[in-house]
Amino acid sequence: MRLYGLIGYPLEHSYSPVYFNEKFGNLGIGDCEYRLFPLNNLESFKHLPLDYPDLCGLNITIPYKEALMPFLDKLTAQANQIQAVNAIRILRKGNNIEMLGHNTDAPAFLRSLLPHLESHHNKALIFGSGGAAKAVSYVLRMLRISYLIVSRQKNISNNEMVSYSDLTPSLINEYPLLINCTPVGMFPHTEEMLPIPFEGISPEHLIYDLIYNPLVTRFMAIAQQRGAKTVNGLQMFKYQADLSWDFWNEAEDF
Structure with a gap:
């Protein structure tokens, strides 16, 4: 065995x-x-x-x-x-x-992201700073997509990192690729939601949530209501x- x-x-x-x-x-x-x-x-x-x-x-x-x-x-x-x-x-x-x-994780994320990526998805916000976020940021560097990491605990020595309190609708609007690398909204806590200003999300956005259970998180559902394209983590x-x-x-x- x-x-x-x-x-x-x-x-x-x-x-x-x-x-x-x-x-x-x-x-x-x-x-x-x-x-x-x-x-x-x-x-x-x-x-x-x-x-x-x-x-x-x-x-x-x-x-x-x-x-x-x-x-x-x-x-x-x-x-x-x-x-x-x-x-x-x-x-x-x-x-x-x-x-x-x-x-x-890195090659799986790359393979699952590419079919959805468009030329204007050239700046990303990564929610979370753990192991999954490290794989995602590795791929974004390969693709030459600039990014900021959004973390609960901001590291002032890291100029690629911001806190949730730094997020504004205009900042969200400026970054058309939003990637959730946190467990927020994952089963069984499906009612949880990232604390971000959703009014900054537009139909130009691509929302990638690494969570696959549930297949549609609250983050994704609200983004869909605002016309954004959403992808869950099942294929990854x-x-x-x-x-x-x-x-x-x-x-x-x-």
Whole structure:
């Protein structure tokens, strides 16, 4: 049996077990299982590979995409550049266990964003400053899209960061690409909403919410009412899952 799973906290929103276990069935793979590992502290993570000797790979979600990095033995070049991981390959050689961290969020975000991107979407606001936001900002730099990071705690030494209190309708209007990298509005807290001046949103805006449960967040719904185009995170989720599967099964040691 080969075991894979998702670590984070909380995890009741996740589609990962359904997606992967259906994938295993479709591929005719009978010796694989994917399960949730809701860890409310990182001390528990240290013991997972020992407690589950069949564990071959993990996905990582909120709030551990950055915090887990010191526990890993190696990073791929992309994970090192982004400084966040969402996939871990567990290599077992005799009694030795080596954990290799990778980032599949960035290529998944890029692939899911490009079909919706128009030439005027040349400035972005990224809501959130965690691991997902790091992958998103990495992609925007690749695309040469300028951006500001909107965070609850403004870092005055970072000129790419502003606080929610800095947001005005004119600033929102100036940035036609809005990307939510926070869990605000995610199941089960679907009534929550980003504290932004929605009157600045226009039909020229593209709203990308990385949340996929629910498929339409309040952020997206209000933006739709103002004529904006909206995209949820479901396609990105599927892409990163498939890329994680490829990473877990590659022969290369990086």
